[in-house]
Amino acid sequence: MRDLTNEEKQKSLKRALTCTGGALDRWSARAATGLNDADMAKAVRYELGICGGSGCSNSIRLHYEGAGLKVWAAWEIFIPSSEAPIFQGDATIKAARCLFGVKNPDDVQLDLF
Structure with a gap:
């Protein structure tokens, strides 16, 4: 089984x-306005929906679920109920923030000077 790169x-x-x-x-x-953690979780859940996925030969197979903010991906056929997701919960939120540049307005930057 080939591991996925970052x-x-x-x-x-x-x-x-x-x-x-x-x-x-x-x-x-969302990136323009920023979202706190609760709103970011809602946004991720909305985009993932109830569940979905895709896959075909010579591409990464994908499955995702809004419940638990879970995303699975692999080069081989897999059964989501028996595999660990590549992103789940807070890790999905953090990765989505980084991916789309959505800042958290609740994070206060201390004055450095």
Whole structure:
């Protein structure tokens, strides 16, 4: 079984979070305003939906679920109920923040000078 690289994991997360029409525009708007952790979790859950996925030969297979903010990805066929997700819960939120540049307005930067 071939392990996914970090770049492949990021691309898989982006596929999962942008699979519906208008998703990139929604992420751009969220990045412009910022979201606290609760609103970010809602946004990720909304984009993942109840569940979904994709896969074909010569591409990364993908499955995702809004419940638990879970994303699975692998080069081989897999059964999500028997495999660990590549992103789950807070890790999904943190990765999505980084991927789309969504800052948390609740994070206060201390004055350095």
